Amino acid sequence: MARYAAGDDTAFSELYDEVAPRVLAFLLRKTRDRERAEDLMQQTFLQIHRARGRFIPGSPVMPWAIAIARRLTIDEQRRAGRTARWFADELPDVPDPLAPCGYHQVSASQVAGRLDAELARLPATQRQAFELMRLDGLTLEEAALASGTTVSAIKSRSHRAYETLRGALGAVLGRS
Amino acid sequence: MTDPLSTPADALKSRTQAALRREPSETRPRVARRESVLAVAGFAAALGVFAAVGGFRDLGAPRPPQLIAITLVGTIVLAIGSFRTSARRAGLPASREALLAVLLGAPLALFAWKTSWSAAFDANIWWPTRPGLLCLAVSLTTGGVILASLLAARRHSDPVHPHLSGAALGVASGAAAAVFVDLWCPVGHPAHVALGHALPMLLLGLAGAWPGGRLLALGVAKTLRKDRNPAAD
Numbered sequence: 001m002a003r004y005a006a007g008d009d010t011a012f013s014e015l016y017d018e019v020a021p022r023v024l025a026f027l028l029r030k031t032r033d034r035e036r037a038e039d040l041m042q043q044t045f046l047q048i049h050r051a052r053g054r055f056i057p058g059s060p061v062m063p064w065a066i067a068i069a070r071r072l073t074i075d076e077q078r079r080a081g082r083t084a085r086w087f088a089d090e091l092p093d094v095p096d097p098l099a100p101c102g103y104h105q106v107s108a109s110q111v112a113g114r115l116d117a118e119l120a121r122l123p124a125t126q127r128q129a130f131e132l133m134r135l136d137g138l139t140l141e142e143a144a145l146a147s148g149t150t151v152s153a154i155k156s157r158s159h160r161a162y163e164t165l166r167g168a169l170g171a172v173l174g175r176s
Numbered sequence: 177m178t179d180p181l182s183t184p185a186d187a188l189k190s191r192t193q194a195a196l197r198r199e200p201s202e203t204r205p206r207v208a209r210r211e212s213v214l215a216v217a218g219f220a221a222a223l224g225v226f227a228a229v230g231g232f233r234d235l236g237a238p239r240p241p242q243l244i245a246i247t248l249v250g251t252i253v254l255a256i257g258s259f260r261t262s263a264r265r266a267g268l269p270a271s272r273e274a275l276l277a278v279l280l281g282a283p284l285a286l287f288a289w290k291t292s293w294s295a296a297f298d299a300n301i302w303w304p305t306r307p308g309l310l311c312l313a314v315s316l317t318t319g320g321v322i323l324a325s326l327l328a329a330r331r332h333s334d335p336v337h338p339h340l341s342g343a344a345l346g347v348a349s350g351a352a353a354a355v356f357v358d359l360w361c362p363v364g365h366p367a368h369v370a371l372g373h374a375l376p377m378l379l380l381g382l383a384g385a386w387p388g389g390r391l392l393a394l395g396v397a398k399t400l401r402k403d404r405n406p407a408a409d
Contacts, residue, residue, distance in 0.1 A: 007203035012193065020184045041184065042192050047335070047394050049196045053207030054333050059266030064335075067268055071335035071394055148336035150271045 005055040016045065019065050026066055026136050030073045040076060044069045062138060063146035070146070111169070118168045122161050129157035130165070211329040218325025219352070222318045226356040229314055239362050243297040250289040251355045258282045258348035262341065269334045269392075275344040279381050282347050286354055287366075287374040294364020302365045311361050311372025319346070319353035319380045327384070327391045334392040342388010343381040350377030 003011035023044055027037035047068045055064070119127055132143035133154070144154045202210070258278045262270050269275070294300040326345050334341045354373055361372065 005204040007205070012196065013189075016189055016192065020189070024184050038184070038188055042188065042195060045192050046195060046199055049199055049201045050395065051201075051332060053202040053204045054264075054267055055204065056264070056267045057204075064267050067335045068394065075394075144271065145266055145268045146336075148269060148272050150273050153271075153273065 001052075001055055001061045002057040005052045005057065012049075015048075015061070019048075019061055020045075022062060022136060023065050023069050027069055027073065029131070029135065030070075036076070040069060040072050043072050047072070060142050060145070062136075063142040066132065066136060066138065067146045067148075114169060115165065118165050122164060126157045126161035126164070129154045130161035133158050134162075214325045214329035218322045218329075221321040221325070222353060222356060225314070225318045225321065226360065229360060232359045233362075239299055240297050243293060243299055244359075246293050247290055247358050248355065250293070251286065251351065251358050254282055254285055254289070255348065255351040255355055258344075258351040262344035262348050264330075264333065267333075269336050269338075269341045270344070272337060272340060275337070275340045278344045279340075279347050282351050283374040283377040283381075286351065286377065287369055290358070290364060290369050290373060291366045294369075297364075299362070300364040300366065303363050303368065306361075306363050306368060308363070308368040308370070308372030311357055311363075311368070312376050314360060315350065315353050315357050315373060315376035316379060318356050319350040319376060320383070322352050323349035323380055323384055327387055331391050332393070332395045334388075335394050338392035339385045339389035341392050343385040345388060346380035346382070346384025347377050349384070350380040353377075353380075 001011075001015055004015050020041065024037060024041050027040045027044075028034065031037045031040065044065060048065060051068075055061075119130070122130065128147055129143060132138045132146055133140070136143075138146060140151050140154055140158075143158070144151045147154065261274050262278050264270065291300060323346050326349060327342065330341075330345070354377065357373060363369070363372075
């Protein structure tokens with residue numbers, strides 16, 4: 001990124017290969033729509049390109065890219081007049097994993113569905129902290145940068161989210 | 177961390193690269209140069225306003241040099257601290273907590289510093305002819321030119337909370353203006369300091385929030401729209 005910021009256009013390919021898969025994974029989770037996610041990813045790279053002169057050499061790229069992708073997602077949803085239906089509303093009918101079933105076995109997809117539903121119930125700040133760290137793989141410092149808050153705030157939000165999810169999903173995982 | 181589903185297709189990479197070739201962008205050396213020029217221009221304009229309203233003066237009631245030095249050092253430290261706290265980290269804006277601390281803490285700190293030291297030197301007398309309106313106007317003008325230059329310098333740099341960043345920049349600009357206004361105004365009465373010195377910092381913070389939200393936020397890239405709908409041109 002430092003080379004690209006300095007004006008070396010050939011460095012873009014390397015940057016893209018490093019950043020794009022994680023940005024796309026983030027956008028797929030947010031939009032649940034491949035076409036929209038790819039569209040937003042292209043816009044994210046356009047913004048990175050436009051703002052490359054503001055990149056500070058030595059800084060991590062991922063928090064910056066995720067922050068841009070997140071902002072574009074929010075703006076797109078606002079423009080489209082959509083409500084922020086992050087998870088639960090768009091989920092297909094997922095069988096209740098707590099309901100009695102054949103051999104009391106809970107499949108991975110059921111646990112994933114339940115995790116999504118529980119994530120949707122978390123306060124937005126906790127959900128964001130949990131997602132950035134556990135799902136997007138950012139470090140504490142990177143997650144704090146991407147969400148515009150302090151490391152200690154991210155740490156406590158992520159911890160509270162983790163404890164809430166563990167409490168809610170513990171019974172499901174215990175049965176499986 | 178990623179799975180095959182989230183692996184971007186090569187075609188998308190090619191499309192993105194093609195779009196980038198049509199999108200203007202400045203490199204780091206150019207941005208650094210432009211930001212420096214704008215910041216220096218802003219402070220030079222503020223200095224011009226200070227000179228135009230008469231520069232340093234004592235209005236016939238000289239302040240002790242120690243009081244001038246102490247309040248001046250305090251306001252300079254406050255201005256530098258406000259700018260440093262609201263400065264970007266790793267290319268992204270400062271944390272919400274840091275920006276709020278500047279927004280709410282800097283005006284209070286200025287008020288407390290100036291009034292307490294004025295009281296310590298018995299310089300907190302009330303001047304009926306100077307309630308603080310002139311200082312309010314000079315503070316807003318001086319801080320306004322600094323804020324305008326800083327907002328221009330930091331355009332399209334905040335994808336996280338541009339309104340809050342704009343507000344913190346406004347207060348930091350007000351703190352910088354307070355350095356000039358402190359040299360210009362010897363009055364240390366709490367009511368005067370509140371109206372003429374601390375309030376303008378808050379007002380500049382409010383003034384920075386709205387344009388900040390527009391100017392500091394990410395710009396709109398036109399390239400993709402044209403790609404999707406060529407007839408739109």
